Amino acid sequence: MSGDKTGDKILGVDRLTMRFGGIVAVQDLSFAAERTKITALIGPNGAGKTTVFNCITGFYKPTGGTIRLTHDDGRVIALERLNDFRIAKQAKVARTFQNIRLFPGMTALENLMVAQHNALMRASGFTLLGLVGAPVYRDAEKHAIDLATDWLRRVNLLDRADDAAGNLAYGDQRRLEIARAMCTEPALLCLDEPAAGLNARESAALSELLLSIRNDGTSILLIEHDMSVVMEISDHIVVMDHGVKIAQGTPREVRDDPKVIAAYLGTDEEEAAAVMEGGT
């Protein structure tokens, strides 16, 4: 692990194992995500991708293994030791959800303001300064609204800023959730199937958005089933099946890997075993 902790690795997952009772969801998984690159985690349904995500973002505590996040300034954070909200707050890892989790009764703008909670709390002197209307808080709020407006513009929702998030179309909600995650100003953005349920045109727009986020310097970890999106934007792909990594590499390498093809097309067990052995 220490050997590959070079400067351009933002996330290093080493021998990650997650068990639920007797069921092993993830077994000895190791991979790395590079800084300002898009790393995709793919695999058939039930491969354990979302479990890995939940371990990285603190919703599960891994049974074993380490997850290291290296910040720009060289600060290394052990994510498996942080829990819950601290991963988003201190480690600056933001995530979206497979089933969209917006605040439906709040406006799009409010959703993005909630995302800036920690910065605004500090500025409001943990509510006391804000309560008396101190100028320092008013400036901070104005800044927060500007940031939110920027993101609404980038995800093309500026004209829906004052609409309830629950009233937005499905594709708009997906983009708003990404914008909300970005408003936490994360170092690593984890997206759980952002293209699910989107049509071809929306998927293309999403690819463009993710590339622009990457080009602005945010690293992205992506779970996705939509291969057109994955192959187009990923810099590096990790393929999982039944809780273990079966392949990794560039989109081209992964596409031609027989084990990946076997996992996806579902050859029968013996044939798959033969393919596995043949591949290694």
Added chain:
Amino acid sequence: MTAPSTNTAKPATGIPALFKTAFINALVALVLFSLMVGIRTEAGSDGQLTYWTRFGELASLVGIVFGGSIVMELLRQWIGPTGTEKLVPPAIRSGMSFVGRYLAPALLIFTLLVPVIFYNQRYILDLAILVLTYVMLGWGLNVVVGLAGLLDLGYVAFYAVGAYSYALLATNFGWSFWVCLPLAGILAAFWGVLLGFPVLRLRGDYLAIVTLAFGEIIRLVIINWQSLTGGPNGVSGIPRPTFFGIPLDNSDDGLAAKLGIEYSSTHRIIFLFYLILALALLTNWVTIRLRRLPIGRAWEALREDEVACRALGINTTTTKLTAFATGAMFGGFAGAFFATRQGFISPESFTFQESALVLAIVVLGGMGSQLGVALAALAMIGGFELFRGLEGYRMLVFGMAMVLIMIWRPRGLIGHRAPTVYLTKAQAISSDLVKEGHG
């Protein structure tokens, strides 16, 4: 009784279906009432059980249910599916939004003028003070239930802590109301945090049960800790509030004497009225401010989706605790006011019924809506007094009115949410989208 009719109402149209629904309802009524009304039992002169049948009453009740179901069903078919969209035409609704804009300021001005208008009517002034106390309690609980979505059935505990804090500090140490008021709030907030810690992991029904238990625990402690609280005898001789040190009495040092006006016992009532009005408006102002601050947005976000809050780096534990503490603090203020107004408090004033009443006010008002809570307090407390002439039927009429209001406006009187921040135009958010929270 209406449950079967709602189930069958959707596909059923036409006369046979109508009668079928009514028949089923009448059958349910027959089963229910045959034992409750049909047979009357009593202990006889020698202690033996005597009973006699009342089939006439039973038949008339079943008949009422049968006829009532037909009328209800016809009404339903005539009006169409129940819902505000159908029941209230757009013209009236736009008119209502116009009224809504000016209702709050108009109500405030009217409230300020109440002591002037009803100067000689002690009953109305007392009632107004009572209504305002519940408005304040409602606004306090609204922070916990309406904004943070945490169902609290033990709010009366904080009311009690506030009341006893003031009563004990004032009677034992002779501290003035204005010193004890913030202390009562702080102590109640402290108890709010104490309650908050163990229940943070609980959600929904479980949270409700634990808060209910907490409310009872506080009451039982007050009853049993005789040496401190006086137990069931309560605390009496609680000092009346002073006008910043000047007592409102008939003495030479009293406010009336100092101002050179004739003393009247109404002065104290009016002072109490403005005191609770100021406290309630403080609660309202702070709540409105808090809603627009990050903490308030976090409360509402917590109500909407707790998991998403955690993913955004919001500490849900402290966020819930601050909601509990803030709500409890206002409950404590109200309690201190209650103690100074009554001059005597006992555990009987802090039963579960009070919690239920305040919660009903918040739910009826529309969760999270400040104006709604004020209107609901007026309707609940004022309405309850209004029906006093009906004597035994008061609770029945009151319950019917509540049921009707909840059918008409299932999400409360003010059923929409105002956004806390906007770019171009603040649009009210329909209550269909706003979550109720799940603990």
